[in-house]
């Protein structure tokens with residue numbers, strides 16, 4: 001059954017179509033701007049007019065959709081740029097929606113790109129009393145394998161979960177107003193899907209679906225994205241809110257909670273290092289399942305391709321079919337246009 005492409009194609013169990021792909025775009029201020037990300041060859045910061053062109057091309061390649069990230073003019077401690085009516089993503093959404101009809105536009109909802117400190121939530125310095133409790137060995141031990149250095153950093157500040165929910169909800173409503181087809185929270189605060197659902201409903205957006213980054217792991221593979229979105233945390237890291245890469249059962253619990261709170265689609269992120277999580281999520285849950293082939297996965301493949309160490313066309317499609325085979329029906333990937341052209 002492997003003797004010819006005709007036979008192989010006849011018995012192929014998994015297929016890719018451009019509709020499986022969601023293409024991420026990074027929108028920045030200015031006009032005519034196409035600034036290439038050094039660690040992500042072929043990926044750009046785009047001003048709104050350029051983003052519209054990319055959206056048009058995505059539409060003509062019949063991609064499933066695009067997902068928008070924003071680089072605001074200014075950052076502050078309440079993420080104003082995320083929810084402002086004239087925020088960069090809000091303006092981009094209006095411009096794209098005016099020009100492009102047959103393309104789903106997804107809004108990534110997170111605050112890290114808009115916060116001066118680069119964290120995904122509201123940050124508060126810890127009090128002296130709290131610090132003392134944190135450094136007590138008995139309370140520090142539940143941190144499991146964390147290093148001394150990490151524990152030291154964590155004693156200085158904390159992310160405030162519930163105040164963050166309010167800003168995330170406000171951001172989601174503002175994006176829906178701008179015309180976003182799907183709201184996709186990526187912040188990993190507890191309870192955000194429920195809060196956003198309630199906020200959207202109250203604002204009249206009862207039909208706007210939520211794609212939850214349900215199992216998002218604290219990953220070294222996000223490195224290049226933080227250059228692209230200018231969102232690296234100024235201190236500490238994201239391990240107090242993103243998941244520990246060692247935990248599959250906890251990932252299932254996170255997904256289950258998001259479904260109970262009203263998620264319409266769920267996501268596992270990153271993709272290639274977490275294919276087992278994806279497969280288990282596919283077995284357990286019946287919602288549409290997405291996976292994010294993240295910046296670091298793209299960067300390592302591109303580096304090898306550019307060195308001539310890997311065959312470009314083959315590894316792009318092989319990496320995507322593996323994610324599809326593991327169970328994802330939607331793949332967020334920087335290779336979306338390349339793969340659609342290859343198909």
Ligand code: PBG
Nearest residue numbers: 110112186221222225294295296
């Ligand atoms: C925002 C966000 C991140 C990514 C998507 N949304 C970065 C992070 O959590 O640090 C990563 C995407 C990628 O690496 O391609 N929180």
